Amino acid sequence: MGALDTLLDHPALWRGRSATPAPDAPVWPSGHAELDRALGGGWPRGQLVELLGAPFGCGETRLLAPMLAACGQAGYRIALIAPPATPWLPGWQALGIPAERVLLIRADADRDRLWAGEQCLRDPAFGALLAWLQGPVEAALLRRLRLAAAESRACAILYRPPQAAQQPSPAHQRLQWQPARDGLQLLSLKGHGRWARSGQPLHIPDPHPLPGT
Amino acid sequence: MAVELPHLALEQLARSASPPAGGTPLLVVESGPRPRVHAASRAARRAGVRPGMALVDALAVLDTPHLVEYDPAALHAQLERLAGVLLQFSDHVHPEPAAQRIMLEVGRSRRLFGGLEALREQARQTLAALGFHARIGLARSPAAARLLAGLRHPDIPETAEALRRTLGPVSLQALPLSAATREALQATGLRRLEDLLRLSRDALAQRHGLELIRLLDQLLGRQPETLPRFSPPAELDLPLRLDHEIHATTALAFPLKRLLRQAEAQLRGIGRSLQGMTLDLQHRETRTRLELELGEPDIRATQWLGLWQTRLERVTLEAPVIGLRLRAERLLDPPTTGAALLATAPDDHATGITPTAPARIRARLGNAAVFGLENRLTPLPEAAQQPCPQPEAMRRTNTATPSQEVCGSAFWVQDPASIAPQGALQPLGRLEDGWWDHGRDQRRDYALARDPRGRRLWLFRCLRSGQWFHQGYWG
Numbered sequence: 085m086g087a088l089d090t091l092l093d094h095p096a097l098w099r100g101r102s103a104t105p106a107p108d109a110p111v112w113p114s115g116h117a118e119l120d121r122a123l124g125g126g127w128p129r130g131q132l133v134e135l136l137g138a139p140f141g142c143g144e145t146r147l148l149a150p151m152l153a154a155c156g157q158a159g160y161r162i163a164l165i166a167p168p169a170t171p172w173l174p175g176w177q178a179l180g181i182p183a184e185r186v187l188l189i190r191a192d193a194d195r196d197r198l199w200a201g202e203q204c205l206r207d208p209a210f211g212a213l214l215a216w217l218q219g220p221v222e223a224a225l226l227r228r229l230r231l232a233a234a235e236s237r238a239c240a241i242l243y244r245p246p247q248a249a250q251q252p253s254p255a256h257q258r259l260q261w262q263p264a265r266d267g268l269q270l271l272s273l274k275g276h277g278r279w280a281r282s283g284q285p286l287h288i289p290d291p292h293p294l295p296g297t
Numbered sequence: 298m299a300v301e302l303p304h305l306a307l308e309q310l311a312r313s314a315s316p317p318a319g320g321t322p323l324l325v326v327e328s329g330p331r332p333r334v335h336a337a338s339r340a341a342r343r344a345g346v347r348p349g350m351a352l353v354d355a356l357a358v359l360d361t362p363h364l365v366e367y368d369p370a371a372l373h374a375q376l377e378r379l380a381g382v383l384l385q386f387s388d389h390v391h392p393e394p395a396a397q398r399i400m401l402e403v404g405r406s407r408r409l410f411g412g413l414e415a416l417r418e419q420a421r422q423t424l425a426a427l428g429f430h431a432r433i434g435l436a437r438s439p440a441a442a443r444l445l446a447g448l449r450h451p452d453i454p455e456t457a458e459a460l461r462r463t464l465g466p467v468s469l470q471a472l473p474l475s476a477a478t479r480e481a482l483q484a485t486g487l488r489r490l491e492d493l494l495r496l497s498r499d500a501l502a503q504r505h506g507l508e509l510i511r512l513l514d515q516l517l518g519r520q521p522e523t524l525p526r527f528s529p530p531a532e533l534d535l536p537l538r539l540d541h542e543i544h545a546t547t548a549l550a551f552p553l554k555r556l557l558r559q560a561e562a563q564l565r566g567i568g569r570s571l572q573g574m575t576l577d578l579q580h581r582e583t584r585t586r587l588e589l590e591l592g593e594p595d596i597r598a599t600q601w602l603g604l605w606q607t608r609l610e611r612v613t614l615e616a617p618v619i620g621l622r623l624r625a626e627r628l629l630d631p632p633t634t635g636a637a638l639l640a641t642a643p644d645d646h647a648t649g650i651t652p653t654a655p656a657r658i659r660a661r662l663g664n665a666a667v668f669g670l671e672n673r674l675t676p677l678p679e680a681a682q683q684p685c686p687q688p689e690a691m692r693r694t695n696t697a698t699p700s701q702e703v704c705g706s707a708f709w710v711q712d713p714a715s716i717a718p719q720g721a722l723q724p725l726g727r728l729e730d731g732w733w734d735h736g737r738d739q740r741r742d743y744a745l746a747r748d749p750r751g752r753r754l755w756l757f758r759c760l761r762s763g764q765w766f767h768q769g770y771w772g
């Protein structure tokens with residue numbers, strides 16, 4: 085029995101059904117108490133997170149605003165790789181995200197986007213990475229990104245179209261989002277913790293609800 | 298301090314490429330009506346070739362040596378570059394190309410480097426790292442330093458008395474005198490310098506001329522010798538000739554590394570830094586020019602090498618490369634690290650770190666691939682931001698103006714596109730600009746809406762036409 089315990093405690097051994105991540109795992113706050121609880125404290129640092137959904141502009145970037153603000157105020161850079169529109173940085177600043185810490189990276193091919201993302205993750209100056217992908221990507225490239233994320237202290241977010249849910253992915257967590265009546269609905273496709281296993285969608289209300297809805 | 302580089306001609310070539318396979322003798326040949334050997338590699342010397350020998354004789358001894366033409370201008374330029382490197386040890390440097398020697402006034406640098414012996418060792422290692430073997434002599438007077446360097450004398454005489462003691466046993470044959478004087482001294486039965494110093498000045502002057510007296514005075518530091526100061530060129534220009542053609546970009550890494558190392562040493566010497574450099578790949582007829590920019594001044598060769606390798610991966614060579622040339626015209630003052638020294642940043646803070654990834658990304662995806670956005674403080678959102686090509690250097694941007702805040706904290710912006718809004722609207726505020734827009738002034742009422750697909754739109758109504766426009770996305 086003692087031999088088995090030492091084996092189970094071995095840090096190199098990964099257990100598929102291991103419980104929630106260690107309570108002291110570094111996170112950035114998500115700004116929503118329920119989401120914090122579901123994610124195990126907040127947006128995880130040192131993990132690759134996929135956000136699957138469409139269309140662009142439903143509030144899926146605003147969802148990350150508290151995380152980006154915490155990250156920017158701690159002096160880290162934020163990389164935006166190939167966003168589908170131009171960010172309105174004065175608006176970001178109003179939410180506490182320092183505009184001078186935001187770097188935009190232009191890349192046409194998904195391969196180049198993933199490569200640039202890996203470079204950013206290997207740079208300790210970056211605290212958050214948001215990358216938008218269009219089509220299906222090779223699992224090997226995603227695996228490289230996952231490794232780079234695991235070695236960094238940054239939070240890596242990949243925005244992908246909802247069709248990507250059919251393709252398996254090496255990302256640490258996969259969340260599917262869709263617009264709901266007054267906010268966003270999140271569903272965990274992959275991850276650890278109770279929420280991921282429950283299969284229950286999580287409703288994130290809009291910070292600025294529209295009148296009459 | 299005198300730094301003699303006896304093998305400059307050979308070492309300069311070994312730098313150009315990997316040294317010829319062990320054992321192949323290498324000769325540097327002075328062309329002319331009767332070609333002479335200028336310098337010979339160790340393998341050639343072992344076979345009996347000596348510098349100064351006629352080439353025909355050398356060829357009789359050696360089996361297919363590797364021949365390289367002697368190029369005094371290139372040697373001169375090389376020596377000046379090394380003088381630039383040695384500027385990190387003293388501000389007063391004087392290259393003597395004829396003797397392949399560089400003189401340094403190090404009296405004032407001795408405390409900074411922890412003693413003369415440590416200083417000598419450091420200078421030797423600096424040159425060795427660049428692939429040059431140096432003989433270094435240190436003494437109170439330049440003439441004595443030259444003599445000690447030539448003799449590979451380890452002593453460092455710092456006082457006049459010590460200098461006399463060190464120079465005493467030196468053979469008179471080693472002195473830089475004309476052949477006639479040397480023979481005359483030999484004839485009088487004088488062998489060593491101490492014999493000479495015992496004699497009276499007047500007698501010596503009468504018998505052997507003023508040349509000898511002047512040399513003795515210079516050796517002992519009784520007569521000061523003024524050497525002009527070397528002033529380094531204000532730009533970096535390092536050519537490198539390859540002795541064989543290179544067909545693959547990966548093979549360029551080795552010569553490039555040496556070039557970058559030399560650039561680093563030279564820039565350290567003159568206390569400058571750089572942010573961008575140009576690399577010319579010379580082919581037989583044409584050349585390929587590559588450029589690289591960094592976010593912040595940096596001179597470390599390892600840093601640059603990694604970037605150049607990424608950059609070269611994207612290059613396909615049209616023709617074999619026969620030479621490299623590294624140039625930087627704009628040298629900058631090195632970045633100050635003062636703030637980083639004082640700030641006691643908490644653990645989880647990255648303010649002081651300059652990102653290095655943007656330079657790598659630019660090297661592969663092009664210079665325009667990385668940018669930041671600066672607030673121009675104009676009211677219209679679609680025109681308020683301009684790209685800033687060096688986002689790493691951005692320290693603080695302008696905060697939003699009141700007129701920009703009126704339209705709310707939207708996330709994404711685009712050029713206005715006409716749209717017919719559906720459903721409920723949430724008003725945000727009114728934006729007006731004025732007479733300064735030359736009659737094209739705008740009055741807009743901003744609002745938020747949700748479209749049937751669930752997108753949160755950022756809209757405005759132009760108060761002149763009453764039409765709605767789509768300005769961007771709220772989230």
